[in-house]
Amino acid sequence: MTVFQKGKVDIVAVAKAAKVSPSTVSRTFNHPDLVNPATRKKINKAVQRLGYIRNRAAQTMHGKRSGTIGLVVPTINHAIFSEVIQAFSDSIDKAGFSLLLASHGYDLNREYAMVRKFLEHRVDGVALVGLEHSDATNRLIKQQKIPALALWNYSEESPLPCVGADNHLAGRLATEHLLNLGHRDIGLIFPETQGNDRAQNRLSAVHDALGEVGVVVPDEHETQAPYSVSQAKQAALVLLTTSKRPTALLCGNDVIAQGALFAAQKLGLRVPEDLSIIGIGDFKGSADVEPGLTTIRIPAETIGALAGEKFTDFITSDDPKYFSIRCDLECVIRQTTRSLVTP
Amino acid sequence: MTVFQKGKVDIVAVAKAAKVSPSTVSRTFNHPDLVNPATRKKINKAVQRLGYIRNRAAQTMHGKRSGTIGLVVPTINHAIFSEVIQAFSDSIDKAGFSLLLASHGYDLNREYAMVRKFLEHRVDGVALVGLEHSDATNRLIKQQKIPALALWNYSEESPLPCVGADNHLAGRLATEHLLNLGHRDIGLIFPETQGNDRAQNRLSAVHDALGEVGVVVPDEHETQAPYSVSQAKQAALVLLTTSKRPTALLCGNDVIAQGALFAAQKLGLRVPEDLSIIGIGDFKGSADVEPGLTTIRIPAETIGALAGEKFTDFITSDDPKYFSIRCDLECVIRQTTRSLVTP
DNA sequence: CTAATTTATGAAAACATTTGCAATACTATT
DNA sequence: AATAGTATTGCAAATGTTTTCATAAATTAG
Numbered sequence A, B: 001m002t003v004f005q006k007g008k009v010d011i012v013a014v015a016k017a018a019k020v021s022p023s024t025v026s027r028t029f030n031h032p033d034l035v036n037p038a039t040r041k042k043i044n045k046a047v048q049r050l051g052y053i054r055n056r057a058a059q060t061m062h063g064k065r066s067g068t069i070g071l072v073v074p075t076i077n078h079a080i081f082s083e084v085i086q087a088f089s090d091s092i093d094k095a096g097f098s099l100l101l102a103s104h105g106y107d108l109n110r111e112y113a114m115v116r117k118f119l120e121h122r123v124d125g126v127a128l129v130g131l132e133h134s135d136a137t138n139r140l141i142k143q144q145k146i147p148a149l150a151l152w153n154y155s156e157e158s159p160l161p162c163v164g165a166d167n168h169l170a171g172r173l174a175t176e177h178l179l180n181l182g183h184r185d186i187g188l189i190f191p192e193t194q195g196n197d198r199a200q201n202r203l204s205a206v207h208d209a210l211g212e213v214g215v216v217v218p219d220e221h222e223t224q225a226p227y228s229v230s231q232a233k234q235a236a237l238v239l240l241t242t243s244k245r246p247t248a249l250l251c252g253n254d255v256i257a258q259g260a261l262f263a264a265q266k267l268g269l270r271v272p273e274d275l276s277i278i279g280i281g282d283f284k285g286s287a288d289v290e291p292g293l294t295t296i297r298i299p300a301e302t303i304g305a306l307a308g309e310k311f312t313d314f315i316t317s318d319d320p321k322y323f324s325i326r327c328d329l330e331c332v333i334r335q336t337t338r339s340l341v342t343p
Numbered sequence C: 001c002t003a004a005t006t007t008a009t010g011a012a013a014a015c016a017t018t019t020g021c022a023a024t025a026c027t028a029t030t
Numbered sequence D: 001a002a003t004a005g006t007a008t009t010g011c012a013a014a015t016g017t018t019t020t021c022a023t024a025a026a027t028t029a030g
Helices: A011-018 A022-030 A037-050 A056-061 A079-094 A108-120 A135-144 A167-180 A197-212 A229-241 A254-266 A300-316 B011-018 B022-030 B037-050 B056-061 B079-094 B108-120 B135-144 B167-180 B197-212 B229-241 B254-266 B300-316
Strands: A068-073 A098-103 A125-129 A148-153 A162-165 A186-190 A222-224 A248-251 A276-281 A294-297 A324-326 A330-332 B068-073 B098-103 B125-129 B148-153 B162-165 B186-190 B222-224 B248-251 B276-281 B294-297 B324-326 B330-332
Touching: A011 A022, A011 A037, A022 A037, A056 B056, A068 A079, A068 A108, A068 A300, A079 A098, A079 A125, A079 A148, A079 A254, A079 A300, A079 B079, A079 B098, A098 A108, A098 B079, A108 A125, A108 A135, A125 A300, A148 A197, A148 A300, A162 A167, A162 A300, A167 A197, A167 A248, A167 A276, A167 A294, A167 A330, A186 A197, A186 A229, A186 A254, A222 A229, A229 A248, A229 A254, A248 A254, A254 A276, B011 B022, B011 B037, B022 B037, B068 B079, B068 B108, B068 B300, B079 B098, B079 B125, B079 B148, B079 B254, B079 B300, B098 B108, B108 B125, B108 B135, B125 B300, B148 B197, B148 B300, B162 B167, B162 B300, B167 B197, B167 B248, B167 B276, B167 B294, B167 B330, B186 B197, B186 B229, B186 B254, B222 B229, B229 B248, B229 B254, B248 B254, B254 B276
Parallel strands: A068 A098, A068 A125, A125 A148, A148 A162, A162 A324, A186 A222, A186 A248, A248 A276, A276 A294, B068 B098, B068 B125, B125 B148, B148 B162, B162 B324, B186 B222, B186 B248, B248 B276, B276 B294
Antiparallel strands: A098 B098, A294 A330, B294 B330
């Protein structure tokens, strides 16, 4: 119980206190079965008494795993990724790993810097959001032979193991939902697609799906807004007040859709009577806004949890094999979209 | 440019390639002024060529800082802390530190486990949310002499350096706002206060302030809801439909307030005409809901940024001195509260 | 009761750095 | 030209572990 504050308390201090050799102390931690229960008890008592805490840096230096996994996300701040981060964190924690987290603010050069930083810390793996990364990042990963994982997106051609959803499909599902309801005047609010392959995939799929049935979106019905409720609200306000109003708004994600919804409410428009709105993502909260937001559900929690599990397996396996998992999307129809075709 | 994949690339490989001693390579990194510019160039070229990345584990072992700071939050998932995490992360990144992040789900025993885990990683400091921690945690921090910081809350009596706001005051401000508007029938929706000193402080301040003017809250007007929009919505639905409806709802934070707002909307109540709602926090998005949420603004970003800055200063200083910073609160009056007293 | 195992422990090398000290080479001063 | 600095570099010890190998003790087999 009492604490010897005398000098450093390292493995040899413990050894001394327990009257054994450092090797034995090390073994009690790493291969308890190899040491006599009696000595083990002695050692544990010494550990308690001295308040000894193992030094992972020293272990790492010895070639053991550092027990950390680096995760680089575009942003922590918005609801978007907090759910995956949480699930991923919990999941790797279960496997005994700690999470090093960094964000790059949609700047792929900063992403590179973060990966590098993590490499200095000798993380056992890096997880990145999305499939698009700078050449430097890809080169670094290959060169350093560090286990890497692409999170959130799914693509058959992903060079890295990946766990995520097909954003192309997400865009298509959203579009089809609106088309099925009879909408032809569709407004689009998407973020800048530069350095954001999720948004890019979704948007191009939307255009494809629309094009297939001959629907064109006039310029004034397609606008950009970052992933921010307030800025999206602003953009929607503009879109809805200048020019002839579309019958439906397809939004790059749920944050934007919420902004659009609030904009409509502010303008006194009834949703879905006067305007249909669909988002992508199904973030926490999307179900609860009034009216409930129709959206394409991306199972963030599943993705995070699964990714954490598979990745730690991958890292700890002796012969790790490439894996890639596509998580299912689902169109969640709530109350912000309605059919134009009267039955 | 080309990469020698031959064996480990460590500081001695670099030394060999640059035809100098390992010491000199080390010095180029740590004390560049002590090495001849010409040799430095040679070494840098070798570093490039071999793709060498410094090993922080080895540095750490040598007594240098690990360059990591551990942050333990109750939850990553909800909007509540994502803003502080982001700001804190960015802030410490500027000072060259990396963030180890963990969450404990409002379980202080898990908080202890996380701190311990971080200690194994030899973090240079731990930041915790709130002032209430388990005895074990407090003991551990003191015993290991690890720099620690209390984030989010402010209190004069905090044993740890802290950067945050006075939650007691937040509760009081919210209450006073409603009282000033003439409300006397006030409903309360707060989370479980066990292990959550923020909520506890706020709630007790509310009761104090109410008590001072002789207002009592009947049991059926005080209910519990976790920090979840949907569950809060549910709780509000119940509160608003059973028994005589209060004229105002004071919510433990903005997530709950949003839930309450949506509940009111679902019930067809007009806010603020039929019901006033006030939250605490002013999260991202609170300004944008329709109608805009009246709330007590806790400057999350400022707290995170300031905390990161002060804490890294503290850690890197030769004679660190205790500090504690109280961040100002502000009642942000938007459109969910109205005066009952007709002027 | 001795030989052959098995179990338990310790000694020492290895891991990738940093740094104090010593040695060398160079420059400025008288 | 000799002396005193100063700038640059290398050597070796130190950091806290883990693990291989060897040794000693205890157990089992014959």
